[in-house]
Amino acid sequence: xxxxxxxxxxxxxxxxxxxxxxxxxxxxxxxxxxxxxxxxxxxxxxxxxxxxxxxxxxxxxxxxxxxxxxxxxxxxxxxxxxxxxxxxxxxxxxxxxxxxxxxxxxxxxxxxxxxxxxxxxxxxxxxxxxxxxxxxxxxxxxxxxxxxxxxxxxxxxxxxxxxxxxxxxxxxxxxxxxxxxxxxxxxxxxxxxxxxxxxxxxxxxxxxxxxxxxxxxxxxxxxxxxxxxxxxxxxxxxxxxxxxxxxxxxxxxxxxxxxxxxxxxxxxxxxxxxxxxxxxxxxxxxxxxxxxxxxxxxxxxxxxxxxxxxxxxxxxxxxxxxxxxxxxxxxxxxxxxxxxxxxxxxxxxxxxxxxxxxxxxxxxxxxxxxxxxxxxxxxxxxxxxxxxxxxxxxxxxxxxxxxxxxxxxxxxxxxxxxxxxxxxxxxxxxxxxxxxxxxxxxxxxxxxxxxxxxxxxxxxxxxxxxxxxxxxxxxxxxxxxxxxxxxxxxxxxxxxxxxxxxxxxxxxxxxxxxxxxxxxxxxxxxxxxxxxxxxxxxxxxxx
Numbered sequence: 397x398x399x400x401x402x403x404x405x406x407x408x409x410x411x412x413x414x415x416x417x418x419x420x421x422x423x424x425x426x427x428x429x430x431x432x433x434x435x436x437x438x439x440x441x442x443x444x445x446x447x448x449x450x451x452x453x454x455x456x457x458x459x460x461x462x463x464x465x466x467x468x469x470x471x472x473x474x475x476x477x478x479x480x481x482x483x484x485x486x487x488x489x490x491x492x493x494x495x496x497x498x499x500x501x502x503x504x505x506x507x508x509x510x511x512x513x514x515x516x517x518x519x520x521x522x523x524x525x526x527x528x529x530x531x532x533x534x535x536x537x538x539x540x541x542x543x544x545x546x547x548x549x550x551x552x553x554x555x556x557x558x559x560x561x562x563x564x565x566x567x568x569x570x571x572x573x574x575x576x577x578x579x580x581x582x583x584x585x586x587x588x589x590x591x592x593x594x595x596x597x598x599x600x601x602x603x604x605x606x607x608x609x610x611x612x613x614x615x616x617x618x619x620x621x622x623x624x625x626x627x628x629x630x631x632x633x634x635x636x637x638x639x640x641x642x643x644x645x646x647x648x649x650x651x652x653x654x655x656x657x658x659x660x661x662x663x664x665x666x667x668x669x670x671x672x673x674x675x676x677x678x679x680x681x682x683x684x685x686x687x688x689x690x691x692x693x694x695x696x697x698x699x700x701x702x703x704x705x706x707x708x709x710x711x712x713x714x715x716x717x718x719x720x721x722x723x724x725x726x727x728x729x730x731x732x733x734x735x736x737x738x739x740x741x742x743x744x745x746x747x748x749x750x751x752x753x754x755x756x757x758x759x760x761x762x763x764x765x766x767x768x769x770x771x772x773x774x775x776x777x778x779x780x781x782x783x784x785x786x787x788x789x790x791x792x793x794x795x796x797x798x799x800x801x802x803x804x805x806x807x808x809x810x811x812x813x814x815x816x817x818x819x820x821x822x823x824x825x826x827x828x829x830x831x832x833x834x835x836x837x838x839x840x841x842x843x844x845x846x847x848x849x850x851x852x853x854x855x856x857x858x859x860x861x862x863x864x865x866x867x868x869x870x871x872x873x874x875x876x877x878x879x880x881x882x883x884x885x886x887x888x889x890x891x892x893x894x895x896x897x898x899x900x901x902x903x904x905x906x907x908x909x910x911x912x913x914x915x916x917x918x919x920x921x922x923x924x925x926x927x928x929x930x931x932x933x934x935x936x937x938x939x
Contacts, residue, residue: 425864434859437639449571457569547809554808637673641666644741652888676747738873744889808834
């Protein structure tokens with residue numbers, strides 16, 4: 397009957413509200429194979445940057461706090477001139493301090509080895525003076541306050557030695573990769589601390605940290621050290637093409653079919669599509685540069701007396717059209733870059749298809765793309781904070797219980813365990829530096845090995861960020877493709893070798909363009925092959 401009451405027994409939330417699929421990002425991202433690939437990529441990028449720092453001429457290295465100087469100079473009337481002036485002043489201060497130190501020890505023509513010997517000599521004298529003073533005190537004067545004073549002098553002597561040596565080493569310059577990496581980590585720590593303190597818009601808050609992280613540091617790199625960072629960018633892009641492509645491929649199959657492919661298959665896919673992954677973000681940049689150079693050559697005609705300006709004025713509409721094209725490509729690349737790798741991973745296509753689809757989806761549904769991106773950003777931030785908090789608690793508990801019965805003290809009178817590995821709560825961040833000065837040979841080796849394991853654990857936070865970024869954008873790609881092309885969310889390109897991850901109870905017949913599922917209770921449904929090998933397979937989407 398028409399007026400008979402109806403009962404809703406359930407709601408398909410994913411079909412009713414497709415954006416809830418984005419909340420699968422955490423579960424997809426924490427899969428071990430993706431984290432493993434992301435961790436290897438991070439390690440390769442890091443060591444590549446360190447090697448590039450090592451071979452780069454010292455004359456072109458950074459000065460202390462160079463990115464901070466760059467940020468402060470942006471408020472000047474002529475930022476580039478002000479930055480150069482302040483950087484030159486900072487470099488002169490380092491050189492003057494270095495020469496003054498050599499002159500003070502009577503080694504005007506000496507080097508860092510002489511300064512290190514001088515620091516060691518001063519340290520030994522200060523330690524002897526502090527200990528002798530206490531040892532020669534009368535018995536009734538050896539109070540806890542006197543002992544505390546002696547220990548304070550010893551600790552200060554070691555801290556001064558470490559600081560003096562760090563300042564002396566500044567004469568060699570600071571590696572550009574080290575400068576960039578350390579600044580970005582510092583801003584990331586500032587973001588986390590500001591979120592915990594609910595400081596969003598104040599000085600040194602979340603907004604300031606994001607601005608420095610995403611604008612000041614990259615702008616400093618591009619404007620002042622473009623050769624170094626162009627080489628580093630190409631190297632990073634090669635690593636990203638292999639490992640990022642493999643992570644995107646695993647995520648594509650995981651999201652579409654809730655199945656996992658092996659690392660070997662994922663790497664085989666990414667290496668076979670290496671040129672596509674590599675060129676997808678580069679081709680739009682080449683288009684922008686090429687079009688820009690063409691109109692720049694046309695503008696050169698204006699130098700011809702009388703005729704030149706007239707010709708440029710008459711043909712200026714061509715420059716406007718070129719500017720329109722460059723703007724479209726720039727906006728499309730900036731907004732659609734996140735979809736390029738998922739396109740190749742989902743469709744098994746090439747870089748041109750990746751560019752075409754990403755641009756098409758961005759301009760067809762810009763607000764939908766913005767909504768998905770904002771939801772993913774908020775959700776990803778929460779997930780990142782949770783993972784970071786989890787790791788911080790793990791390291792804190794590990795530090796506490798491992799050092800519970802370590803009663804030995806380092807030579808600077810501090811707890812040996814806290815010198816070997818400073819407590820995360822004490823440092824205020826997950827990363828730390830070791831003060832090797834008060835440690836013996838064996839203690840130095842132990843501290844170094846512990847640091848390797850700790851940094852490996854810390855690297856998992858960065859690996860999760862990479863995995864989540866690629867996984868979330870793969871989900872966004874599926875949603876945008878469904879919205880624009882009405883393609884099912886479980887439609888994904890399958891290779892011949894991927895039949896090894898078929899579910900138990902199903903026999904799968906897989907080709908590069910067709911997918912047929914044969915179950916014990918039914919006959920296989922016919923599947924037609926698409927006309928274009930780069931298009932996703934049609935047919936039974938549950939295969």
